[in-house]
Amino acid sequence: MTLQDRLDAFKADFEAGKPPYNVPHSVIETMRRATAELIASGAAGRALKAGDKAPVFTLEDPDGKPMSSRDLLAHGPLVVSFYRGVWCPYCNMELQALEAVLPDFTARGASLIAISPQTPVNSRKSVRQNSLSFPILSDTENNVAAAFGLRFALPDYLVELYKSLKNDLPAFNDDPSWTLPMPARFVIGQDGVILYAEVNPDYTRRPEPEAMLPALRHAENITA
Numbered sequence: 001m002t003l004q005d006r007l008d009a010f011k012a013d014f015e016a017g018k019p020p021y022n023v024p025h026s027v028i029e030t031m032r033r034a035t036a037e038l039i040a041s042g043a044a045g046r047a048l049k050a051g052d053k054a055p056v057f058t059l060e061d062p063d064g065k066p067m068s069s070r071d072l073l074a075h076g077p078l079v080v081s082f083y084r085g086v087w088c089p090y091c092n093m094e095l096q097a098l099e100a101v102l103p104d105f106t107a108r109g110a111s112l113i114a115i116s117p118q119t120p121v122n123s124r125k126s127v128r129q130n131s132l133s134f135p136i137l138s139d140t141e142n143n144v145a146a147a148f149g150l151r152f153a154l155p156d157y158l159v160e161l162y163k164s165l166k167n168d169l170p171a172f173n174d175d176p177s178w179t180l181p182m183p184a185r186f187v188i189g190q191d192g193v194i195l196y197a198e199v200n201p202d203y204t205r206r207p208e209p210e211a212m213l214p215a216l217r218h219a220e221n222i223t224a
Helices: 003-015 025-041 069-073 089-107 120-129 140-147 156-164 169-173 209-223
Strands: 058-060 066-068 078-082 111-116 136-138 151-153 179-181 184-188 194-199
Touching (some): 058 136, 066 069, 069 078, 078 089, 089 111, 089 209
Parallel strands (some): 078 111, 111 136
Antiparallel strands (some): 058 066, 078 184, 184 194
């Protein structure tokens, strides 16, 4: 089963209100509205693309150890996934799919990291629950996400919905701003140029991890 097949199956059960979800249709309609408005805003089209220079960043891993993109790129290409948080089932399924393909990344000399606005405590929880062997770095206030063109503010009506569902982003992220990154994946070459970019304002749609392998093969040819 592909990653998107898994996501679609979960979405169908969730929107049908099957146990254990039992979600009112009004909640589904509100989430659909927010996604449609984010798509219509054109925000994804303003994010960084293949051929752009990636921002240089340093973020802390779940244990508080700083990790810099410059140091990671010194050893090979870098695969980056922007992750909304431990509370997002779609994101967790994507992390599991990335973990499954990680040997193919490392065989090509690449490192893999996820970047999330959540606190290190929640990142440790994500790593543990999803059985990950790659780190989730904490992007306080989504500043690195903003540098990639991914940060957006939740509309007020969606904030109220999240509050009613006890999905307290300020607590998850230790940040009162109610901002998130659009889900995105990048492959960055050792020269800092983005070789692959996929940004989707619809959080229920994710590319297959294998889609990044051609870019990594290209990076191998560049450095060969």
